[in-house]
Amino acid sequence: MGRFITRRVISGISLLFVISSAAYLLLYISSGDVARNLLGPTATDEQVAAKAAELGLDQPLLTRYWDWLTGALTGDFGTSWASRAPVTEVLGGRVSVTLTLVIAAVIVSALGAIVLGTLAASRGGWSDRTIQVVSLIGAAVPGFLIAMLLVLFVAIDLGWFAATGYVRPTESFSGWIQTAVLPITALAVAGVAAVTQQVRGSMLDEQRKDYVRTLECRGLSRRSIVFRHVLRNAATPALNVLALMFIALLGGAVVVEQVFAIPGLGKLTVSSTLTGDVPVIMGIVVVTVMLVVAVNLLIDLIQAWLNPKVRLS
Incomplete structure (x- = not known):
């Protein structure tokens, strides 16, 4: 297991x-005149040149990248060009907001997919067909459209939850529920739809295998066979899809946070991109990749626990 990890x-x-290297190069190519963007169209050429020198934009690309890389290795991602605040402070509170929503959406997706996928594979008939149709619709409808429909009908018309804003769970758990349920739902719909299909297909494949008939001949109940054996063996492909969904949900959070006016990484990504704030964008890139790597490592460990053969792959 040690070598595997x-x-x-x-x-x-x-x-x-x-x-991170590719992102820095692409930002260098596409950022344009950052100093001019920060100072505005009324700034003089001298002011723009002074601002560029202040930000280090007059240095060669490799020098700038080396300075950023050596700082990032020590946890220093530089200073925001727009707010002049350390990037770690800019990202600090926003990472927890987005991560809370995404993790909650992943958990909802996993639980919903297990229930629906198991029901579809075990019952068959109209239950299977209904779940497949609903999953297809859920996967086809864009996340921003689901978010807007939830705001219009659930938040505004029914008044069940807040339409915009965000309350941290550490400040008020009931307030967090009011502000987080709709964004989590908007993010989780596509996840439930995608993972349900994978769970259903994997369970149907497992149920056709010889060991299931052997367990039935030994007198084990259908419920015990499904939940103790079939579902566990079918979990590996579903976990792969769930890991991909985590990456997709991080991207989907950009749009959903805009719709619900949530101060997370999504809004910060949009604003930083518009101003060309390279240090903040690079900080977002690094944090996002680290989250993806951590989730994939966790999924690999779970798969290795469920199926020891994975350790040898």
Whole structure:
């Protein structure tokens, strides 16, 4: 298990280095005149040149990247060009907001997919067909449309939850429920739809295998066979889809947070991109990749626990 974890960690570190390097190069190519964007169109050429020198934009690309990389290795991602605040402070509160929503959406997706996928594979008939149709619709409808429909009908018309804003669970749990249920739902719909189909397909494949008939001949109940054997063996492919859904939900949070006016990474990404705030964007890139690597490592460990053969792959 130790070698298995070591290989995964080295792979994650390599991925982080490659993506951060590529992101820095792309930002350098596409950022344009950052100093002019920050100062506005009325700034003089002298002011723009002074601002560029202040930000280090007059340095060669490799020098700027090396300075950023050596700082990032020590946890220093620099200072925001727009707010002049340390990037770690800018990201601090927003990472927890987005991560709370995404993790909650992943949990809802996993639980909903297990229930619906197991029901579809075990019952068949109209239950299976209904769940497949609903899953197809859930996967096809864009997340921003679901978010707007929830705001219009559930928040505004029915008044069950808050339409905009965000309350941290540490401040008020009931307030967090009021502000988080709708964004989590908007994020989780596509996840439930995608993972349900995977759970259903994997369970149907498992139920056709010889060991299931052997267990039935030994007198084990259908419920015991499904939940103690079939579901466990079918979990590995579903976990892979769930890991991909986590990445997709991080991207979906950008739009959902805009709709619900939530101060998370999504809104920060949009505003930083518009102003060309490279240090903040790079901080977001690194944090996002680290989260993806951590989730994939966790999924690999769960798969290795469920199926020891995974450790040898």
